[in-house]
Amino acid sequence: MSNTLPPAYTITPPNRPLSGRVSPPGSKSITNRALLLAALADGTSRLTGALKSKDTTLMARALRDMGVVVEEPDATTFLVTSTGRLQAPAAPLFLGNAGTATRFLTAAVATIDGTVVVDGDEDMRLRPIRPLVDALRALGINATSPSGCPPVTIQGKGSFGQGRVEIDASLSSQYVSALLMAAPLGSGPIEVALAGKDIGARGYVDLTLAAMRAFGAEVEDREDGSWLVQPTGYRATDFHVEPDASAATYLWGIEALTGGKIDLGIAAETFSQPDAAAQPVLAQFPNMPAVIDGSQMQDAVPTIAVVAAFNNHPVRFVGIANLRVKETDRIRAVANELNRLRPGLAREEGDDLIVNSDPELMNAAHRNAISRIETYHDHRIAMSFALAGLRMGGVTILDPACTGKTYPDYWQMLSALGVELTPAG
Template structure:
């Protein structure tokens, strides 16, 4: 599947945010472990979450889907051994969460996936699980899937690095209540993407499990059981970021419903970022509206002041010439630079996305069409996603004439882009981010666009409904 994106005029509309992928994964797993029947309302049915759903079924959980209602009859922690190897497709979340959970099933469980998934580093998690009595190993002894997990989760004390993937931490926490003994987990080093762990603790608490969190990023979990319940999945700020950003880029007006102001999602910082870049944001309890950009005489709306994040750096901070020259620079070809580049009314930004690495593609796309230079930092761990997102975003934006400097932990982007042919690298977030650039420049042809189904299955249709000229070819 390919997408052809043409230049759009102002867009307008009211849409419902896709359900949160992160919360759907977590809700399915805790409902699977709970005893009794849970009703999950408005879950996300996408390639990734269906991988989790099917894995839960393979381990003895009964699941019935009826439109926007997913009824899960839990196992009470009494999991079954899968009859076959579990193919988790391209879902890294499923892989990491199931690695610990599979230790609760009798016998051996084998986890694998597609080419991309088999390149995901897992050794840190395997090392931590070993000290908890879990016998899990990589079949090729290289820390990569396929992996074999044997029955047995003794418990005890372990530690894990926090700078590679917060999903390692969530994996242990989600299954720890069913270990034979209490579990003490210490996060060592820099703790990146911490809001995702807070989301994990939030849903665990809502299903009746309490985790004691001590200063110094230490977690203690006693033996407990999840309680089945009705649970509604909130909207996904990551997926909504493309809709809100489109309105800001095109000076349109888009309201996205099912986005809650009290959400624990770290990607809620997109509201700060858009406002800092000059977008007009209106926030209500359960929805967000972007109404184009602010004029120079306007001030930020008072009801958004509470969302200011200390992760956003002052735009007045300069980028030293030494720093620019010390990094490998990706520049467009001579032919491309002769093409007229487009920018919108947004301003460049300096931002640390350490706790929101999934926003890297969105913010990079915004920076590509903004005025001035943007500096995105803190995203070295985004190199271990579906693709090396730092590199692939730099590579594909360069094809659109954008001046990009790739750093180890981020990107420096000078605004100005034109049309061109780009690749998704089978990464859903690249598909949607590159679409944003095309809405301003026109003439953007995205290959491998079917990847959007991983998190936002009806993305092209929703964008078309807002007035975006997107054609599936």
């Protein structure tokens, strides 16, 4: 398969179980955390098993722009050498639509003595960041974001401050992770506390804490929804990135829809990432639960929703309001594209998504209708709806290259399993 992807792929249903060995790429979430922490550590860190994708490339480039040496000796390794302090870049940091990199760096660059602008593409400029900016200002950091979204201008003073800060994390746990990772560079202890009880995908904060501790941070996780971080800085270390659980959801979806067996080389229960919770749900197909709470496995919801289209009974997805502020409004996008497969297949109800499952679609491989799936520049929409093409004929995925954000080899993986992909205009 060519490295240059066509404008679209039409998927031919394989009409057989898909089985084989597939190694998912490294975790995007963990890779970008490890890259930043290595850049904030004094010395050289070796990151193995890492993801090389659009999002992690943008993070690595931004770190290089701030004086960090980031080498790539092979396809899954980063060597990061730093003094433990970032330097003011010569130009605004451009981070595309990489939410982790944008949020994490918005906090981290406050430790620079100088002015930094953190910006992204037109989609990133629609994604909220005001709660993080408000928290930075509460720490005495001069941060401004006129629209409440990027670009953000930060005038750093070389320290992250000290004291207690409250953060509204109802829209994204990434705001909490951003504050926590910068906090060891404070001038004194910093307490990060939730403003209210709501937090998007708490499991990703646990990923952050584990990575911070691996790089020498001292963090106390308190039962009252707060964290106390000591001003220890970070120390360079060797760090291994586990495979991406969000990517694994597509493989579990392939198993469910085709009755095959994919060997990932790692058991679902050994993942530390929240999206691994999708595996036991998908394993219940075609009798998945009538109500699925997606609040703690948000990136897995599009995968489960597409599989739910073929379930024996309807499925309601709850706890997913945060999906409206991802790379696109994923609730609306999933509903729109499911209805493109079959009118009336899905609907929005407030911030819930209802999939009106139709098991007859499992037998629709012979149909000649054409469903051209809009992907909204969103990698997860593209990868999830490709699964529908394993059972339904005529499914065409537009802009397949968008999967390069987190899974550059996605289409090669499908092809290697025996899925016929036909370039389309």
